[in-house]
Amino acid sequence: MASKRRVAKTATEGLKLLWEDNFFGAWRKKDAVVDELAKRENHFSDAELGMALMRADHLTRRGRRGSYEYIQKYPFVPEASEAPNSKKGGKS
Numbered sequence: 001m002a003s004k005r006r007v008a009k010t011a012t013e014g015l016k017l018l019w020e021d022n023f024f025g026a027w028r029k030k031d032a033v034v035d036e037l038a039k040r041e042n043h044f045s046d047a048e049l050g051m052a053l054m055r056a057d058h059l060t061r062r063g064r065r066g067s068y069e070y071i072q073k074y075p076f077v078p079e080a081s082e083a084p085n086s087k088k089g090g091k092s
Contacts, residue, residue: 008037011044011052019058024072027062033070 008014014037018024023036030053037044044052053059053070061068 005040008040008042011042011048012056014040014042014044014049015052015056015059019056019072020076020078022072022075024059024070025075027069027071029067029069 006017008017015033017040018033018036023033030049033053034049037049053061053068056070058073058076059070060073061070063069
């Protein structure tokens with residue numbers, strides 16, 4: 001049986017997948033992020049993950065160097081691939 005779970009190939013992609021799954025709905029420390037990514041079989045270097053966390057536009061952080069916590073700035077909203085009323089064939 002094939003899984004529909006998306007695979008993260010970079011730390012940035014991994015953070016976006018966690019955000020989509022509402023992992024960042026509460027304040028999370030970096031260790032919690034590492035643990036959650038490990039559950040998904042993603043093991044990024046400390047430097048790569050730290051840089052991705054710092055650059056993530058959808059996250060904000062608080063705390064001091066070495067003990068930051070991260071939370072989402074806004075919830076993930078999936079983009080609709082097609083507007084519900086835009087069917088092929090023009091106006092009805």
